[in-house]
Amino acid sequence: xxxxxxxxxxxxxxxxxxxxxxxxxxxxxxxxxxxxxxxxxxxxxxxxxxxxxxxxxxxxxxxxxxxxxxxxxxxxxxxxxxxxxxxxxxxxxxxxxxxxxxxxxxxxxx
Amino acid sequence: xxxxxxxxxxxxxxxxxxxxxxxxxxxxxxxxxxxxxxxxxxxxxxxxxxxxxxxxxxxxxxxxxxxxxxxxxxxxxxxxxxxxxxxxxxxxxxxxxxxxxxxxxxxxxxxxxxxxxxxxx
Numbered sequence: 001x002x003x004x005x006x007x008x009x010x011x012x013x014x015x016x017x018x019x020x021x022x023x024x025x026x027x028x029x030x031x032x033x034x035x036x037x038x039x040x041x042x043x044x045x046x047x048x049x050x051x052x053x054x055x056x057x058x059x060x061x062x063x064x065x066x067x068x069x070x071x072x073x074x075x076x077x078x079x080x081x082x083x084x085x086x087x088x089x090x091x092x093x094x095x096x097x098x099x100x101x102x103x104x105x106x107x108x109x110x
Numbered sequence: 111x112x113x114x115x116x117x118x119x120x121x122x123x124x125x126x127x128x129x130x131x132x133x134x135x136x137x138x139x140x141x142x143x144x145x146x147x148x149x150x151x152x153x154x155x156x157x158x159x160x161x162x163x164x165x166x167x168x169x170x171x172x173x174x175x176x177x178x179x180x181x182x183x184x185x186x187x188x189x190x191x192x193x194x195x196x197x198x199x200x201x202x203x204x205x206x207x208x209x210x211x212x213x214x215x216x217x218x219x220x221x222x223x224x225x226x227x228x229x230x231x
Contacts (some may be wrong), residue, residue, distance in 0.1 A: 038155070045205060045224055046155065051217030055207040089155050093215040097169050099145075104154040 004090055004102035007080060011108040020105045022090030023071060028100055030071035034093035037066055037075045040104075041086045049088075050075060051057040077107070085109045114206050114222035116162045124209065130225045132206030133225040139187035140164050140197045141215035146191050148202040149224075158204075161189065190206035196229045203227075 005023040012018035022029065022037075029035055035053045043061050048057050050066035053073065063084075065076045073092070086095040090102040117131040132144070145156040153211040159170040161180040168180040189206055204227055208220040 034213070034215050038218070040155075045221040046218075048217050049217075049218050051210065053219060057217070057219065059195070091155075091157070091218070093213075099157040099160075099215050101155045101157060 001101035003094065004092060004109045006088075006090060006102040008103070009106045011110055012077075012080045013110045014080050016080050017076060018080060018107065019074050019076045020088055020090075020107065022075070022092075022102050023102075024073075024092055024094075028092040028094040029073050031070065031095065032070070032093045034035045035066065035068055035073040036091045037042040037064075037091045038091065039084075040089065046089065048101065049083065072096055080109050082109050112208070114208060114220055116206060116222040116225045117202075117226050119226040119228070121230065122196050123231055124196055124198060124229055126196050126229075127192060128188055128196060128227055129192045130204050130206075130227070132189045132191070132222050134187040134189070134208070137208075140184055144180075144182075144189045144207040144209065145207040145209055145218055146178075146215060147205045147207055147218070149205070150199070150202040158191075160209065162214075163189070164216075194229075196227075198229050200227065201229045 037050040042045040054066040054067045064081045087104050089104045094100040113135045115133045123206045140163045143159040180189045203224040205224050206222040207218040210216040210219045
């Protein structure tokens with residue numbers, strides 16, 4: 001069982017926006033600003049999309065944004081495109097020198 | 111260009127050991143932490159721990175202590191993951207992942223291509 005809770009699926013039509021939630025506790029998401037998000041296409045290694053809650057690595061589209069409120073972090077994908085269809089995982093520092101992942105959300109572009 | 115290149119797929123019997131290598135290039139190896147993450151078939155990502163490439167100090171995630179060994183050969187910029195007493199449930203893709211500059215938990219920035227380990231009799 002994953003420590004962080006994500007919805008198993010999300011969907012949206014091309015051009016729309018979709019938000020994926022990641023719920024933890026005050027011991028992980030709520031306690032640290034070290035939430036990151038990863039995109040994984042089938043058969044590929046994950047890719048870092050967001051780090052430290054809302055920062056984008058160089059080369060990541062600004063259609064991807066992150067935020068956090070209390071114990072819940074969110075990833076928003078705006079202007080959905082076909083290539084955004086993938087699995088998305090959140091991760092958070094959980095104290096005691098540990099990281100934890102969410103169970104993953106499959107994003108479908110309709 | 112920064113790259114992590116992992117060793118090839120492995121097929122092992124239950125009770126055996128496996129050692130996965132991860133060769134880094136394009137950056138100063140000892141300036142960044144190295145994490146290990148696994149993904150069982152059809153499942154999500156699971157953080158296994160990290161190693162400080164400067165001090166060689168490893169940290170193992172809860173549930174993995176006792177069977178894992180993280181090691182380094184800094185002369186060839188390579189990290190290793192060794193798992194002993196393999197079980198069927200260790201069947202997974204194993205990734206080495208470089209952390210961002212600074213704290214290892216800022217973000218898992220550079221991923222290896224993954225090594226598939228299959229445990230079957």
